[in-house]
Amino acid sequence: MPAKDLYHDAVKSALIKDGWNILADPYRIRYKDLDLYADLAAERPFTAEREGQKIVVEIKSFVGRSLISDFHLAVGQYKVYQVLLKETASEYDLYLAIDDITYNNFFSRESIDFLIRSSQVRFFVVNIDEEEVIRWIN
Numbered sequence: 001m002p003a004k005d006l007y008h009d010a011v012k013s014a015l016i017k018d019g020w021n022i023l024a025d026p027y028r029i030r031y032k033d034l035d036l037y038a039d040l041a042a043e044r045p046f047t048a049e050r051e052g053q054k055i056v057v058e059i060k061s062f063v064g065r066s067l068i069s070d071f072h073l074a075v076g077q078y079k080v081y082q083v084l085l086k087e088t089a090s091e092y093d094l095y096l097a098i099d100d101i102t103y104n105n106f107f108s109r110e111s112i113d114f115l116i117r118s119s120q121v122r123f124f125v126v127n128i129d130e131e132e133v134i135r136w137i138n
Helices: 008-017 067-088 100-107 110-119
Strands: 021-024 027-031 034-038 040-044 053-059 092-099 123-127 132-137
Touching: 008 021, 008 040, 008 053, 008 123, 008 132, 021 027, 027 053, 027 067, 034 053, 034 067, 053 067, 067 092, 067 100, 067 110, 092 100, 100 110, 100 123
Parallel strands: 053 092, 092 123
Antiparallel strands: 021 040, 027 034, 040 053, 123 132
16 A cells, blocks of 8 residues: 555545545556556535536645655656556546645746646646635636
8 A cells, every 4th residue: 555645644634624525545447467556536416407426536735855856756656547547447636736826837838837737737736724625627
């Protein structure tokens, strides 16, 4: 079982506050001889105006020595999970969860924004102290 990310509990709490039901913690991605674990799977229940949505969430804290190295690892892991989920559980959308400080200081940079959009990475931003989702970016 993989170790939990530094912000795991705060992101999980933020999703619950945002109306999501946690389906798995962690979420197992199994393909042939490969066994991987994303941090969470969640579902927003069906409402009159929206069909239910299921997501798999990979949480990243970006607290390593280099933000760009953390970014490389996060995007690479995201892309691997994206391909495997498309093959094994296409009903799920994949999201990267990041904290608001990382978003404001790194992800909002023009170059990083360009790379995120070009790579088609979906993510959401969490205020870790308040345990609240503050922004969804598709």
